[in-house]
Amino acid sequence: MKRDVVVLLTRAPYGRVHVAEGLRAARGVAAGFDRHDVTVVYTEDAAFAARAAVDRERLTMTDHIVDLHEENGTMVADRRALDARNIDPAEIATDIAVRDGDAIAELVRTADHTLDF
Amino acid sequence: MKRDVVVLLTRAPYGRVHVAEGLRAARGVAAGFDRHDVTVVYTEDAAFAARAAVDRERLTMTDHIVDLHEENGTMVADRRALDARNIDPAEIATDIAVRDGDAIAELVRTADHTLDF
Amino acid sequence: MIYLIDKPHADVGLRTAATDADARVVLIQDGVLLDPDLDAPTYAVESDVTVRGVDLSSNIKPIGYDRLVELLFEQGVRSFV
Amino acid sequence: MIYLIDKPHADVGLRTAATDADARVVLIQDGVLLDPDLDAPTYAVESDVTVRGVDLSSNIKPIGYDRLVELLFEQGVRSFV
Amino acid sequence: MTELGIVLTGGPFDSQRWRTAYEIGRAALNEGREVTYFLYLDGTLVPVVDQSFPACADGGLFDELPAEKFRSLVAAGATVICCGLCVDARGIDAESAYPAGVEVGLLPDLADMLGEADRVVSL
């Protein structure tokens, strides 16, 4: 059955595989038999990974994101997480939409399933 | 050469092996050829492990602590970490001395080596 | 909806729960060390409470895994663990 | 003394450094995302800064591993990583 | 079919998540539910055989080792799938390191699990 799936990225991007491997999972889930609708949320310390300044290539994010876009997956950043880390929304990469905390909560609440990384 | 070694326990006690295995390391270091002087510091979330209310047996702490005492190792809890977690010093086990933050800092600063767990 | 809340991700979990009128919060693992300020009915996994020697606030009820699983099938689940 | 500071244990590391008149702080790993309020000379591991795309405050100097190792032999080291 | 899906990314000694995954799955199996595990990242280290840890207090976290607990889940009918790429990354030799019944799969298995499962717990 096709599902609304929210993938929460929560960890800082470098040094552990969670952001890159969370994106790989998101892409894999979007490309599966049911072609689930996937939204990736950059929250908590993963907010740092949503910045345009990170080196996506060295963080092994690029290919996963290209594939995710091809599967119509979307990416959003949690404004509350940005604010808590003094990250200006203007710093966020252009393929990631900044949404306020309540919108993020609604996304998470109304999804069929959520996965945390 | 005999050393002053400070073992910093920093993680909450249940669910990960760091407190128990940090105590095992402390005991092992105190019992080694040089018979190092070992002080175990319960700081950050390991402050929870210093409470009398934890079940040391189930947390696999008991044997390591018995051996540590036999090797003249000592254990102290960081008052700053307690305060940050609303832990009353009266809750701390009687074989762990509560020391204020500056005393902890001095212990760490003046040791020959420190290990973090 | 059941919200499983552990310490490292408590912030995003609790603020999501706060927007859900039907939320039930279940503190789990190190989450039982938290004392969240929420209107929602709040539980804490009993074995996690016991081994940590935690005195629960009177508004937090212990819960076993059997009941937790019943609830998550009845109401759905979000985990922040 | 060199204090290696990463994010999860920054609190105990930085307050120890604050009591040491000869402290030099080296931000390392996710520690480069911090902007500590300290009098001590402060460095950040350059490769950790670069990959994270961090703009360092003007009072924080980049440092390579070679220089870091020289310094830790000269002055001693405490790690909070 | 899967009624409860459990995704586990934590390893055996670095967090309690493997044990929570076990306890929740065990309770669901006791209720007669179909349970599928997808072990991802360090979760693939959990069911590795020949774990031996003397310091296993009665009633403690390691009263039985993670691999034993997961072997008993398989025996009780749970499906356990490990992400093959994660297995390879960690140098795990699946042939010799996993007990019978622990499968190596890929992300399409995770996608299928999300499609089938009524509930998913992510740990």
Next chain:
Amino acid sequence: MTELGIVLTGGPFDSQRWRTAYEIGRAALNEGREVTYFLYLDGTLVPVVDQSFPACADGGLFDELPAEKFRSLVAAGATVICCGLCVDARGIDAESAYPAGVEVGLLPDLADMLGEADRVVSL
């Protein structure tokens, strides 16, 4: 003799500590220092052979896998000792899983390292 001791408790995919341990040790070896590693807890998963992870960007964290990096440290003269109890707990078969030069030891080796080393970095 050991001039620099490095204690590593972090695994290969869950934090950057293995890489920091490598970089600091490598710099010390380049200076002609004697370096000893004591791998404890999940640190014992770092030098496991046959790791394979396709997503290794040039200049990224996994441009070479952890085991390769540690093999090169051994080749450069570093001593690498793994805690035997931690090895057993994780079901690691030291015979087949560790490359030549990676030793299995016990806590007295850590005690000796602390006695000898001028500097110790704990990661």
